[in-house]
Amino acid sequence: MSKSKKWAAAAAIALVLVVPVGVKLARGKQVKDVETEKVVLRAPSPSILASGTLVYESQVTLVPEIIARVNEVLVKEGDAVRKGQLLIRLEDESPRAETLQLQASLRQSELQVERQRVNLEALTVRAKRYAELRRHDLVEPTKYDEMQAQVDLAAVELRTGRETVKQAQAQLRQAQDRLAKTEIHAPIDGKVTLVSIKPGETAVPAAVSIAGSTLMTIADTRSTFAEINVDETDVARLSKGQGVRIVPAAFPDRAFRGRVEQVAMAPKQNPGQSRSYPVRVKLENEGLPFHPGMSCRAEIAVSQSGEAKNPGVPVQAVHYESSEGRDDKTRAFVFVMDNRRAVRRPVEIGLADDTFIEVTRGLKTGETVITGPAKTLRFLSDGEAVRSQDRAEARDSHQKGGKPS
Incomplete structure (x- = not known):
């Protein structure tokens, strides 16, 4: 092998050994941009x-009390109605004819009572005369007894006639009540949320849900509520007045604010599920889309007593190591900003919510923890050089499409 070839081979070997080391050193000196936040x-x-579900404060379903054909439906869904307003007219020919017939029958009974009263008065006068004649022995005893019996019988007939009048009056009231039930009026102020029947259909009173058994639904829309089910393991932490955040399933990007108004005393048992307690939440928002019966999810804030005693950091700033043994406690750590480097710091954690987690040991107020970005935190190592950017500034920068400086 020539001398030049030997030098070429040696240079190639040197490149293979030196370049990776140089790349590694260059990477070690690379500064990573991170988001930070002061510990408080x-x-x-x-x-x-x-x-749970969204509901109105009060809701009334109108049902028919007589069998009749629907003549008119005077409102439609979405209409506002006042208490006592006429909503539906049912066919009233039969109840009206019955009412007129019973009115005539009542008048006849009253005339009969008047005749019986006049007859009793006349017999009473004659009986008094017979009594005077009998006192002077001018009339036979049997004649006097017969007259007295006629008076007693007339009195009984008058009492019978008066009872007949009472019976006719009761029948007339029943007929008038049936006639009144052909007009359906609003029982409350509110809004028509459902019309279940049309003109020409037959209204049918029934204990089960069949066609014609319901007419319409009216709800008081001035106050809205959420009826949610809280697991029995959490119900002890609930109390009246706690803040609640309600998110309808149909509007996941919008939320209702509310407060706990009532917690049920007795649970309900669902087949195959644990027991839960119904909780009624009064909503405070106005102008948000609302449809009764819409499913929703609720987040109930559990208030803590006393002032903050420990530092708290964003949830995403805390990392966890897998424990070596089954019974070993999971170890947590954070990255602290120290002299422009990410320093790994073991910590002990306490309570947490959706945003922050309490650190009971390992951090002091005023220190700076690294909170993101998540893709940087995932591969961050102890001692790496980092460049800090406040978390709020970083969020604004990302929203504007810029990069951290």
């Missing part, structure tokens, strides 16, 4: 998650 005292607010 925080009191995390753990929350309870639950699901």
Whole structure:
């Protein structure tokens, strides 16, 4: 092999050995851009998650009380109605004819009672005369007894006639009530949320849901609520007035704010599920899309007593190591910004909510922890050079499409 070839081979070997080392050293000196945040005292607010449905404060379903054909439906879905307003007219020919017939029957009974009263008064006068004649022995005893019996019989007939009048009056009231039920009026102020029947269909009173058994639904839309189900393991942490965040399934990017108004005393048992307690949440938002019966999820803030005693950091700033043994405690750590380097710091953690986690040991207020970005944190090593950017500034920069400086 010639001398020039030997030198070429040696240079190639040197490149293979030296270049990777140089690349590694260059990488070690690369500065990574990170988001940071100052450590301050925080009191995390753990929350309870639950699901349920949206409802109005009060809702009334109107049902027919007589069998009749629908003549008119005077409102439509979405209309606002006032208490007592006429909503539906049912066919009233038969109840009206019955009412007129019973009114005539009542008048006849009243006339009969008047005749019986006049007859009793006349017999009473004659009986008094017979009594005077009998006192002077001018009339036979049997004649006097017969007259007295006629008076007693007339009195009984008058009482019977008066009872007949009462019976006719009761029948007339029943007929008038049936006639009144051919007009359906609004029982509350509210909005028509559902019309279940059309003109020409037959309204049928029934205990089960069949065609014609419901007419319409009216709801008081001035107040809206969420009825959620909270697991029995969490219900002890609930109390009236706690803040709740409600997110409808149809509008995941919008939320209702509310407060716990009532927690049920008794649980309900669902087949194949654990027991849960119904919780009623009064919503405070106005102008948001609302459809009763819409499913929703709820996040109930569990208030903490006392002031913040320990430092708190964003949840994404805490990392975990897998434990060696089954019974070993999971070890947590954070990266602290120290002299422009990421220093790994073991910590002990406490309570947490959706945003922050409490650090009971390992951090002091005023220190700077590295909070992101997530892709940088995933591969960050102890001692690496980093360039800090405040978390809020980084968020604004990303929203504007810029890069950290």
